[in-house]
Amino acid sequence: MAKRVGIEVSIAIAEAVKLADADVIPAYPITPQTHIVEHLSELVANGELDAEFIPVESEHAAMSACCGASAAGARTFTSSSSQGLSLMSEILYIPSTMRLPIVMVVANRALSAPISIWNDHQDIMVQRDIGWIQTFAENGQEAVDLTLHAFRVAEDRKVSLPMIVNIDGFTLSHVIEPIEIPDQEEVDKFLPPFKPRYKLDPRKPISMGPVGVPEVYTEAKVALDNALKASKRVVLKAWDEFAEIFGRKYNPVETYRTEDAEVLLVTMGSISETAMTAVDAMRDSGQKVGLVRIRLWRPFPSVEFRKAAGKAKVLAVIDRCLPPGAVCGPVGEELRSLFYKVPGAPKIFSFVAGLGGRDVTVERFEEIVDKAKAYAKRRPKELYEVIGVREK
Amino acid sequence: MAKSDAIVGWKTITFGCHVLEPGNTASFRTGDWRSQRPVLDKEKCIKCGMCYIFCPDMAYDQTEEGYYECNLFYCKGCGICAHECPKNAITMVPEEG
Numbered sequence: 001m002a003k004r005v006g007i008e009v010s011i012a013i014a015e016a017v018k019l020a021d022a023d024v025i026p027a028y029p030i031t032p033q034t035h036i037v038e039h040l041s042e043l044v045a046n047g048e049l050d051a052e053f054i055p056v057e058s059e060h061a062a063m064s065a066c067c068g069a070s071a072a073g074a075r076t077f078t079s080s081s082s083q084g085l086s087l088m089s090e091i092l093y094i095p096s097t098m099r100l101p102i103v104m105v106v107a108n109r110a111l112s113a114p115i116s117i118w119n120d121h122q123d124i125m126v127q128r129d130i131g132w133i134q135t136f137a138e139n140g141q142e143a144v145d146l147t148l149h150a151f152r153v154a155e156d157r158k159v160s161l162p163m164i165v166n167i168d169g170f171t172l173s174h175v176i177e178p179i180e181i182p183d184q185e186e187v188d189k190f191l192p193p194f195k196p197r198y199k200l201d202p203r204k205p206i207s208m209g210p211v212g213v214p215e216v217y218t219e220a221k222v223a224l225d226n227a228l229k230a231s232k233r234v235v236l237k238a239w240d241e242f243a244e245i246f247g248r249k250y251n252p253v254e255t256y257r258t259e260d261a262e263v264l265l266v267t268m269g270s271i272s273e274t275a276m277t278a279v280d281a282m283r284d285s286g287q288k289v290g291l292v293r294i295r296l297w298r299p300f301p302s303v304e305f306r307k308a309a310g311k312a313k314v315l316a317v318i319d320r321c322l323p324p325g326a327v328c329g330p331v332g333e334e335l336r337s338l339f340y341k342v343p344g345a346p347k348i349f350s351f352v353a354g355l356g357g358r359d360v361t362v363e364r365f366e367e368i369v370d371k372a373k374a375y376a377k378r379r380p381k382e383l384y385e386v387i388g389v390r391e392k
Numbered sequence: 393m394a395k396s397d398a399i400v401g402w403k404t405i406t407f408g409c410h411v412l413e414p415g416n417t418a419s420f421r422t423g424d425w426r427s428q429r430p431v432l433d434k435e436k437c438i439k440c441g442m443c444y445i446f447c448p449d450m451a452y453d454q455t456e457e458g459y460y461e462c463n464l465f466y467c468k469g470c471g472i473c474a475h476e477c478p479k480n481a482i483t484m485v486p487e488e489g
């Protein structure tokens with residue numbers, strides 16, 4: 001039987017990677033991800049996990065080593081955050097088109113300057129278009145479950161794409177939660193051994209990563225786009241299988257009290273739990289408010305999102321990322337495109353909140369809902385609004 | 393293979409863009425954009441092999457007589473062999489048409 005224990009989420013993620021029996025872990029420490037790879041290095045050092053732990057000299061090297069290891073047919077894991085993820089950037093675009101199923105947990109953190117080690121989603125939004133499958137966890141249990149799910153999906157022969165599990169830095173990574181750590185037997189049932197379609201093998205030589213002349217580059221990128229979109233089926237199937245084995249069911253988009261709701265908050269990650277508390281409070285005071293949470297960010301679950309939120313009158317979308325000079329935050333943009341010219345589509349208002357570790361409280365969610373309601377009657381001057389920002 | 397032979401659709405491009413046939417660059421025709429070709433004067437040639445060493449496309453092969461002959465399937469007409477030949481035995485002549 002699986003054990004329910006009080007455990008730091010980072011340590012629990014490392015335990016999940018151990019249960020997945022990763023073969024190669026090239027990693028570089030960076031706050032707030034460090035505890036994940038630190039614990040993995042201990043597991044390897046004391047012989048609990050039979051894997052190659054490569055203490056690389058930078059994140060750029062970490063992702064490069066991941067590509068090599070995965071190409072050689074090894075189950076490969078790494079973890080990063082913020083500036084480290086940015087340093088990986090050059091390499092991040094490579095394993096997706098090359099179909100290398102690396103799994104990475106990103107403990108989301110703000111980007112400098114000013115220097116901030118605290119949580120928001122700017123680091124991953126910079127990497128939105130790297131062609132990886134991406135999910136966002138809400139709590140510690142989900143972080144563990146999505147990590148196991150990521151190996152299952154990424155390595156599926158129909159998918160063979162790298163995958164990121166986003167967890168909020170500190171809010172999740174450093175919190176001790178009651179988490180059910182799955183049994184090895186159950187994990188083995190859920191996650192078959194990694195059998196890549198192609199690997200680097202001197203007995204059967206192939207070349208990976210050749211030049212793409214203008215005659216083939218477009219086709220290579222379209223092939224990736226299609227593979228990423230097609231991966232959704234396996235993402236869903238793996239969640240079904242996960243539910244059968246572990247009893248916890250996940251969906252690409254989750255709803256909370258959305259029935260008859262006029263205003264829906266839209267969130268990603270751990271602020272969704274506070275948002276649920278806020279929804280309860282607003283429902284208690286008679287307001288028709290609900291919550292839609294995006295768990296699968298790439299490939300974007302368009303059909304599921306339309307189904308979950310299409311009937312509401314107003315969407316209040318919260319981005320934990322401020323893209324300077326843009327029309328609005330990335331999630332806001334995504335949803336405006338999704339509902340563009342759809343008859344009867346909800347009015348979408350974009351908010352930016354929770355940057356660099358600032359808490360998004362129940363009161364902030366109430367403020368956002370109030371504003372969205374007012375804007376639905378009278379168009380706002382700006383295309384998005386930063387919540388809780390001081391002027392003086 | 394010329395570049396035009398590499399034209400594939402997104403559904404037929406190899407998985408991950410991998411090259412699945414080892415050593416298939418040998419069938420890649422690098423000579424399809426040559427505007428001039430090297431012509432050898434056997435009278436001057438001392439069979440030193442400098443042309444063979446310097447050719448960036450490894451277009452040269454040694455014949456039974458010991459001369460070096462370039463394979464026009466690969467020769468891109470850069471003229472390096474003519475430049476390096478210590479005996480000026482190679483002349484670059486324009487391709488017709």
Ligand code: SF4
Binds near residue numbers: 436477478
């Ligand atoms: S470099 Fe000149 S002399 Fe030497 S083998 Fe070639 S053609 Fe002959």
Ligand code: SF4
Binds near residue numbers: 447472
């Ligand atoms: S012209 Fe250039 S490519 Fe052709 S044989 Fe000489 S060195 Fe090689």
